[in-house]
Amino acid sequence: MPLPSSDSSGLPPPASRLSPPAGGSADIALRCENLHRYLGQGEGRVHVLRGVSFEARRGNVTAIVGPSGCGKSTTLYLLGLLDQPDDGSIWIRDQLMSNSSDLDRTAARGEHIGFVFQFHFLMQEFSALDNVMMPMRKLGQLTEEEMAARAASLLSDVGLGDKTHRLATQLSGGEQQRVAIARALANQPAIILADEPTGNLDAKNSGIVFDLLTRLAKENGQAVVLVTHNPDIANRCDEIKPMRDGQFVT
Amino acid sequence: MSTNLRIALRFLTARKRSMLMSLSGIVFGVGFFIVTQAQTSGFEEFFVKTILGTNGAIRIEDKIQATMFPMIATGAHFESKFEVAAAREARKYVEGVEEPDVMMDALRRFRNVSGVSIVVEGSVVADSSFKNDTAKVYGIRLDDHLAVSDLAAQVSRGSGSLENFRTTPQGVLMGQELANRLQLVVGDSLILRAGTEQRRYRLAGIYASGVRDIDRVRIFMHLGEARSLLKKTTGASFIQVALFDRNRAPQDAEQMEQVLKHGAQSWQEREVSWLEAFHALQISAALTVSTIILISGLGMFNTLAMIVIEKTKEIAILRSMGYTRQDIARIFIWLGTIVLVLGTMGGWALGASVTYGVSKYPIHLRGIFSADNFQVHWSIWHYVVGTLSAAVVVMTAAIIPARRAARLEPGDIIRGTSQ
Ligand SMILES: Nc1ncnc2c1ncn2[C@@H]1O[C@H](COP(=O)(O)OP(=O)(O)OP(=O)(O)O)[C@@H](O)[C@H]1O
Ligand SMILES: [Mg+2]
Numbered sequence: 001m002p003l004p005s006s007d008s009s010g011l012p013p014p015a016s017r018l019s020p021p022a023g024g025s026a027d028i029a030l031r032c033e034n035l036h037r038y039l040g041q042g043e044g045r046v047h048v049l050r051g052v053s054f055e056a057r058r059g060n061v062t063a064i065v066g067p068s069g070c071g072k073s074t075t076l077y078l079l080g081l082l083d084q085p086d087d088g089s090i091w092i093r094d095q096l097m098s099n100s101s102d103l104d105r106t107a108a109r110g111e112h113i114g115f116v117f118q119f120h121f122l123m124q125e126f127s128a129l130d131n132v133m134m135p136m137r138k139l140g141q142l143t144e145e146e147m148a149a150r151a152a153s154l155l156s157d158v159g160l161g162d163k164t165h166r167l168a169t170q171l172s173g174g175e176q177q178r179v180a181i182a183r184a185l186a187n188q189p190a191i192i193l194a195d196e197p198t199g200n201l202d203a204k205n206s207g208i209v210f211d212l213l214t215r216l217a218k219e220n221g222q223a224v225v226l227v228t229h230n231p232d233i234a235n236r237c238d239e240i241k242p243m244r245d246g247q248f249v250t
Numbered sequence: 251m252s253t254n255l256r257i258a259l260r261f262l263t264a265r266k267r268s269m270l271m272s273l274s275g276i277v278f279g280v281g282f283f284i285v286t287q288a289q290t291s292g293f294e295e296f297f298v299k300t301i302l303g304t305n306g307a308i309r310i311e312d313k314i315q316a317t318m319f320p321m322i323a324t325g326a327h328f329e330s331k332f333e334v335a336a337a338r339e340a341r342k343y344v345e346g347v348e349e350p351d352v353m354m355d356a357l358r359r360f361r362n363v364s365g366v367s368i369v370v371e372g373s374v375v376a377d378s379s380f381k382n383d384t385a386k387v388y389g390i391r392l393d394d395h396l397a398v399s400d401l402a403a404q405v406s407r408g409s410g411s412l413e414n415f416r417t418t419p420q421g422v423l424m425g426q427e428l429a430n431r432l433q434l435v436v437g438d439s440l441i442l443r444a445g446t447e448q449r450r451y452r453l454a455g456i457y458a459s460g461v462r463d464i465d466r467v468r469i470f471m472h473l474g475e476a477r478s479l480l481k482k483t484t485g486a487s488f489i490q491v492a493l494f495d496r497n498r499a500p501q502d503a504e505q506m507e508q509v510l511k512h513g514a515q516s517w518q519e520r521e522v523s524w525l526e527a528f529h530a531l532q533i534s535a536a537l538t539v540s541t542i543i544l545i546s547g548l549g550m551f552n553t554l555a556m557i558v559i560e561k562t563k564e565i566a567i568l569r570s571m572g573y574t575r576q577d578i579a580r581i582f583i584w585l586g587t588i589v590l591v592l593g594t595m596g597g598w599a600l601g602a603s604v605t606y607g608v609s610k611y612p613i614h615l616r617g618i619f620s621a622d623n624f625q626v627h628w629s630i631w632h633y634v635v636g637t638l639s640a641a642v643v644v645m646t647a648a649i650i651p652a653r654r655a656a657r658l659e660p661g662d663i664i665r666g667t668s669q
Contacts, residue, residue: 110573
């Protein structure tokens with residue numbers, strides 16, 4: 001567990017205000033300590049995550065690699081505040097989120113986190129453009145025209161500039177994957193979590209998507225965490241975190 | 251347009267057919283609700299108009315005998331409500347109104363009174379050259395009585411004319427049924443017998459009120475004639491009163507009883523059994539038709555629950571992008587609202603057009619009133635109540651799936667473990 005440290009009062013701050021250990025917290029976008037997660041009920045209850053600790057820095061691209069079923073997606077869901085750990089803590093930009101209310105976690109998801117699911121989830125009845133505009137609409141910081149322009153530019157960044165008005169159902173698997181990536185970038189989140197973003201893509205498009213994510217990390221100082229089975233992609237990341245049986249191994 | 255509404259509109263298209271079914275259910279439910287209410291209240295309204303046009307809003311008759319309880323006469327105060335009630339129970343009446351003209355002046359001083367007419371009533375036997383039959387003579391002052399009834403319209407629906415009656419001292423007005431039984435037409439003469447008295451009259455007009463019990467017995471004649479025929483030289487059998495605001499009749503009657511010391515009966519009290527029958531009919535029609543709304547509400551519930559299951563993935567995506575539980579609930583509430591708004595507007599249109607169509611449909615009704623087409627009453631309240639019942643049903647049907655959708659955990663859905 002992290003210890004209180006940087007409080008000027010000298011008194012231990014209340015548990016919910018625990019800040020991460022001192023030292024360069026400014027460029028740490030996301031941190032977790034000793035995450036545990038059990039899944040399943042009764043007999044089938046499995047200890048999936050066994051003490052995961054991790055931090056993602058701004059401007060850095062981190063790859064999580066490991067065999068199927070080792071807990072990569074589970075970790076990402078916890079970090080993306082879509083699921084709650086059974087034990088351990090998560091900080092988003094120095095704010096402890098693992099114990100906070102559903103409303104706070106939802107707001108943090110909308111503002112600070114862009115998520116790309118392993119199985120490209122798009123809203124079926126909506127066009128590519130609408131899908132990308134969806135998070136912006138919730139955040140409500142741009143006008144309709146600004147949102148549309150930004151969504152169109154993101155779609156052309158992932159190579160779909162000519163298919164902005166296609167319905168999700170009229171796109172191929174790889175195209176849907178790229179729309180999902182554009183959508184994750186929509187609100188310029190500080191943290192981008194991508195679960196096998198290049199899983200469905202050919203070498204060329206994998207390259208395009210990966211380059212885009214790297215460029216964003218460098219240019220905007222976003223922290224990118226991605227799960228991949230592709231060694232080429234992993235090797236081009238700033239950091240590789242191998243995982244086995246619900247733990248990072250070094 | 252709100253984002254939640256935008257999403258709801260797209261979700262709506264996901265189950266077009268079952269949504270259309272629920273929608274048409276609401277349209278028919280609200281529409282038929284309006285039509286049945288317009289009809290039942292239309293006939294009730296017509297009935298009320300008929301009784302006001304024949305027997306008036308209030309009838310003053312029978313002097314209250316005050317001598318039984320000297321307390322009342324001397325105006326002594328009552329110790330308790332019970333004593334008042336006891337006095338009322340023990341009340342005795344003396345038939346008729348003794349000083350009708352004094353009474354008339356007193357009645358005209360009530361603000362809500364629009365007309366007063368003295369009536370001298372008595373039983374007679376009417377002889378035509380073919381037949382004879384019993385009847386009731388109503389001695390009236392024509393202009394007074396026109397102010398408290400629809401006699402003018404009733405004569406114009408029959409034959410002859412009021413002018414003819416007015417200018418003929420021996421003239422009488424007879425109901426259509428009685429004239430038919432006696433095989434009399436306007437201009438014929440007839441003999442009326444009361445006790446030992448026997449006089450010849452001329453049929454100046456035939457009226458048709460549509461109320462069988464009136465059209466087969468009442469014969470109107472001039473007041474003076476009636477007094478001599480019936481040998482009632484003073485007094486009146488009753489006084490018929492018309493009001494500006496008919497709904498105040500019970501209160502007015504109550505007040506008249508107290509002030510005038512005569513029994514006063516409002517039309518609501520007089521026709522209570524008919525009015526209750528109309529009321530029961532109206533409520534039963536409302537309940538019957540509301541089942542259509544209820545059933546389409548169940549269909550609606552089913553459809554929305556299905557959409558929640560179908561759209562769990564979408565719900566998880568929305569939640570992952572920062573949409574709150576409340577947003578998710580609102581999307582489904584919007585779905586309900588859209589169906590409700592379209593459904594009630596369609597229902598209004600259907601209700602209004604069927605009501606209009608029905609009002610033109612010819613029927614021939616005689617007995618308690620005379621109607622030649624379906625009676626409808628246009629009231630905004632039928633629309634309001636129809637809409638409210640649809641709103642309650644549809645919103646209940648929407649809220650349950652909406653809450654269920656809002657409770658879904660995005661993590662569970664994405665892992666595929668949500669139930
Ligand atoms: N509902 C559940 N009940 C029990 N065990 C579960 C449940 N869901 C997932 N698991 C287990 O949790 C473990 C981790 O799953 P996770 O999806 O995180 O793996 P992963 O590393 O992402 O694998 P992949 O590379 O195949 O995507 C797996 O062993 C899986 O069997
Ligand atoms: Mg996975």
